[in-house]
Amino acid sequence: MALLETRGLNKRFGGLQVTSDVDLALEAGELHCLIGPNGAGKSTLFRLILGEFPPTSGAVFYDGQDVTRLQPHERIRRGISVKFQVPGIFASLSVAQNLEIALQHHLAGHGLRGEVRRLLGFLNLAGAAAEPAGNLSHGQKQWLEIGMAVSLKPKLLLLDEPTAGMSPEETRATGEMVRALNRDGVTVLAVEHDMAFVRQVATRVTVLHFGRIFAQGSIDAIVADERVAEIYLGRGHGERGAPQPAGGEAKRG
Amino acid sequence: MRFLRRLEGPQTLGRGPGFWGIAALAVALAAAYPLLTDAYTVGNTIYFFDWVFMALGLCLIWGYGGALSFGQTAFFGLSGYAYGVVTLDFGADHGLTLVATLLAVAASALFAAVLGYFLFFGRIGGVFLGIVTLAVTLVFERFMAQTAGPEWHVGAARLNGFNGMSGMPPLTVPWPGDDLVLSPDVPLYYVTLALLVVTYLGLRLLVNSSFGNVIVAIRENPHRATMLGYDVRKYQLATFVIGSALAGLSGVLYTSWGQYITPSSMGLTAAALPIIWVAVGGRGDLTTTLVGTLLLLGAFQFLTIYGSQYALVAMGLLLVVTVLLTPDGLVTALFRLPRRLGRRRPRAADAVDPGREAA
Structure with missing residues (x-):
């Protein structure tokens, strides 16, 4: 089907x-x-x-x-x-928070924080976790958005x-x-x-x-x-x- | 500890033991204040606390949710009048003033739900939201101002047109023996202070929860928030209802404190003031809004005593200066100052390898 x-x-x-x-x-x-x-x-x-x-x-x-x-x-x-x-x-929110907003549908607490860390590593954004997402380069923003889209499973x-x-x-x-x-x-x-x-x-x-x-x-x-x-x-x-x-x-x- | 952690998060500025130490000290000082001065002054000080609920509500709607409501005074007045009508008709015995308070706040919440439904589900946003809400509060003001005639009454409660409604009983708590009457005095001061602390902490919990995450996401990019599966309209409506209920609470507290409410509390000048408090303090944060509102109310009071008609001009000027110099608010700028000064030196060292984090 x-x-x-x-x-x-x-x-x-x-x-x-x-x-x-x-x-x-x-x-x-x-x-x-x-x-x-x-x-x-x-x-x-x-x-x-x-x-x-x-x-x-x-x-x-x-x-x-x-x-x-x-x-x-x-x-x-x-x-x-x-x-x-x-x-x-979400330009003025941190990179980590961007992912959190996408992930919080099905995760909370420790599980949520762990998954945010894992995704940050996967997306090569671990060093920028606390940065406002608007500060990322164009390519990094693309990756972040892909990360958010994928977070919805x-x-x-x-x-x-x-x-x-x-x-x-x-x-x-x-x-x-x-x-x-x-x-x-x-x-x-x-x-x-x-x-x-x-x-x-x-x-x-x-x-x-x-x-x-x-x-x-x-x-x-x-x-x-x-x-x-x-x-x-x-x-x-x-x-x-x-x-x-x-x-x-x-x-x- | 666990509770404290839920009060902290990316949505609020103050965090850590230092901040909570200062906050506890501030509450302790406020609690000790009645010991240092006479009951009359304490009673007058409650006035400043009464407005903060409306400011915090606007901070939630505007600063966090990104929807500028210019008409929070509509809810202030609606609840104030509702409190007056209920208590004048049914009296103050058996804890009825508390029922009246609940009813009055519920009336604002309900009205906000109906108005908000048409605004948010009709996708009215940006400047139009401000225009519609301002129009609503001005309509309320105009309507109440023309209710001078004896035909304008709800039961025993005369609406009294421009002169406003007066003589409603103060808040009364049923107490074994004799009811506790909260006239502008030390007991009411403590009740209002406690209510303020609870409201502040409750809102901190709210904005740092997953709900808070969604409302700031909507402020940043409503389209993206939708495409992450959130019903933007429902979140905006919920935020508007909570913020407006708080404006209603301000209205009830003010009315029961002064035993007085007039249409001008919903007029253009009154409607502009909360926006100035919140903008000057820093709309993006609950603490800066709280501090800013109290400072501005104090300054405004001082100016009206010594400069009478210039007080409003000064407030307008302050808004313009804030928007031009520190768009995130004066208190916010002060909050960030220590961190900024502390950061300056390590930043110079980082400059050797820019973009290391970005790579």
């Missing part, structure tokens, strides 16, 4: 159709990447899955239940967790461009961590522009274009798909390691 399923998901802002009839199914244990050109509706689809606004029509099923009418925090409590592109942290982890602004080494390290999480049983849906990252982690890829599912399959099948290359990969705007099909640059017209 699919862990996450969207059925005929439509979102219209005034006259603008942002997603059209999106039927996306994620099997439990999948590591699924969502790609597509800017404006393809990736972020909107994320926000529909999270419930930040209601769909114009269609439904979201999670863990076999219709969650379309649930508030975002209710979906989170059922085991969905998210890391946004811009790190969302999610079944489904949504990642919105997790490697934005990262160096190639950091990107690789993030990819390793995402794979490790996935091996531990977390289902992952990631929006990502970085094709090296997608290649490194994805078991399945969905291409979104003009709000519709344009193609779906393994990364190799997607890369080999001429139509995909046409709309997305062929433009070559900054996808590190993206394959450059012959004549790709001519597609702009």
Whole structure:
């Protein structure tokens, strides 16, 4: 059974159709990447899955239940967790307290403090535990937010461009961590522009274009798909390691 | 020890034996105060304590929760009038003033729950929250000010328009033999002081609990707090209700102390004062708010005696100076001063290897 399923998901802002009839199914244990050109509706689809606004029509099923009418925090409590592109942290609170706030759902007292210490070590932030989180570097903020998202012990982890602004080494390290999480049983849906990252982690890829599912399959099948290359990969705007099909640059017209 | 640890945490400044030693000394001095002066002065001193509950409540809502309510005086007045109505209608025997106190505070909590429901569940935040709450307190003031006619009464209690309501009985505690009447005198002083200590400690427990963690998280980043599975609206509402109940408690204590409540206690000037106390003291912390409020009330009293109409101007000036120079509050800045001075030297040594912690 699919862990996450969207059925005929439509979102219209005034006259603008942002997603059209999106039927996306994620099997439990999948590591699924969502790609597509800017404006393809990736972020909107994320926000529909999270419930930040209601769909114009269609439904979201999670863990076999219709969650379309649930508030975002209710979906989170059922085991969905998210890391946004811009790190969302509590800037003036200490790094340790940031983690505490995420962990206190299921831990308290000694157990909570121990888990905070363990996570700080895991995230390479042990030396900064008492620092205000706002003082961290951009990369460290990304890690902290990933730490917070993981602290919820999610079944489904949504990642919105997790490697934005990262160096190639950091990107690789993030990819390793995402794979490790996935091996531990977390289902992952990631929006990502970085094709090296997608290649490194994805078991399945969905291409979104003009709000519709344009193609779906393994990364190799997607890369080999001429139509995909046409709309997305062929433009070559900054996808590190993206394959450059012959004549790709001519597609702009 | 265990209890003390729960009073401490990242949400409060004062910690350690040094702080609690000074706090105990301050309470001891306050407790010894009636021995050093006459009962009349002691009775007048209660006035200063009465306002602190409202200030602590605003500190919770604004400083910790990040929601600036400009209308805490609405709850102050509502509870004050409610205390007056209940006691004037039902008297003070058999501990009825205590029932009236509970009812009056409950009325504020209930009103805050209804108002807060529409504000927070309607996602009204930022400056609009301040505008709506200010409007509410001004509406209350205007309404009560026009209740001068004899037709405005609740049972035997006349509302009396702009002149306000008076003659309600002071707090009375049922006592074997004869009831203990808490008129502005030494016993009321001790009761109010004890209430203040309990409220302060209770709020410290609250802000250092997991609940406190969530409300400061909401202040910092409500979207992130939601995405960690917290219903932001419920936490904001709970904070607003607790803070407003405390404003109501201030209203009851003030009304029963002076046996007097007027619409101007809900007016623009009255509504601005708690914000000045909390901002100047330091809204981010309960202790700085407590100390700042008492200092400012004392200074204000002094100024009204010697400079009459300039007192309010001075208060406004103080707010502007604070916001410009020490945005976290004057008392907060004083609190941090020793740590800052102590830290300066080791910091210079650290400068050799910056970012060692960050790496």
